[in-house]
Amino acid sequence: MPKQVDHDQRRRQIAEAVWRLAIRGGLEDVTLRQVAAEAKVSARLLQYYFGTRDQLLLGALEILNDDAERRARERLATxxxxxxxxxxxxxxxxxxxxxxxxxxxxxxxxxxxxxxxxxxxxxxxxxxxxxxxxxxxxxxxxxxxxxxxxxxxxxxxxxxxxxxxxxxxxxxxxxxxxxxxxxxxxxxxxxxxxxxxxxxxxx
The missing domain is CATH 1.10.357.10 (Tetracycline Repressor, domain 2)
Incomplete structure (x- = not known):
């Protein structure tokens, strides 16, 4: 039976790689190849999920913003x-x-x-x-x-x-x-x- 892929989890895996690279050295010179290596996925798979470099940066930021909003709601609920x-x-x-x-x-x-x-x-x-x-x-x-x-x-x-x-x-x-x-x-x-x-x- 084919292995089921959690697409949201795969997108998060790639986004988290962008975040780690951002923290370590900024994003100005980050390439798709570097992100793929950090995320331990192929460049082809990265492009399948996000497309261009700019789309990748914006997509990773969107996931980060969603996380921030969720954690903010949790803290405000307390x-x-x-x-x-x-x-x-x-x-x-x-x-x-x-x-x-x-x-x-x-x-x-x-x-x-x-x-x-x-x-x-x-x-x-x-x-x-x-x-x-x-x-x-x-x-x-x-x-x-x-x-x-x-x-x-x-x-x-x-x-x-x-x-x-x-x-x-x-x-x-x-x-x-x-x-x-x-x-x-x-x-x-x-x-x-x-x-x-x-x-x-x-x-």
Missing amino acids: LGEAPGMHALVRGVLLELLPLDEERRNRHLVYAAYFVPFLTDPALVKVARDTPHAMEELVAALITQGQELGQVSHDLDAAAEAAFLVAGADGLQTTVLLGKRTPEEAVALIDHQLVRIFALTTRD
Whole structure:
């Protein structure tokens, strides 16, 4: 009887090879042949699952993003049934920080995508056209906080969300570089959230 192939698992096997190469030396010069060797599959099989090099990089990134979203939902679920907007915004922002090995490795991979997204013509447009999903989520939570009386109506939810996400992104880099500890980064996030949620006590 022919051996059944788990195609999702095979795609993940190849994506994880991309991530390992990204962490070890970046992605600017990574080739399909290198990824195939790292994943222990043939170049033909790699192309069957992902196609071109650019499609491979984007496909591996999509799998990484799906993993990040799943783990974020799991962590947010631990906040309880009714955690409040303060706790939810905080939980979302902490996903942007390398607070454990899983998130640190993920953010190292994201960092490796930075140069290709700036310089590769096929990837520049993809990066530019990506929606501001994280900002929109945080803005929606802050707006809900305003509706619940937990945030002042004088605050601009979209502007605050953009500032918080940009700040968390910047903190992420300083933690990866060892310029700040994870605890210091979390304290700075908390400092900003106290300002925004000043109408209520911390959840």
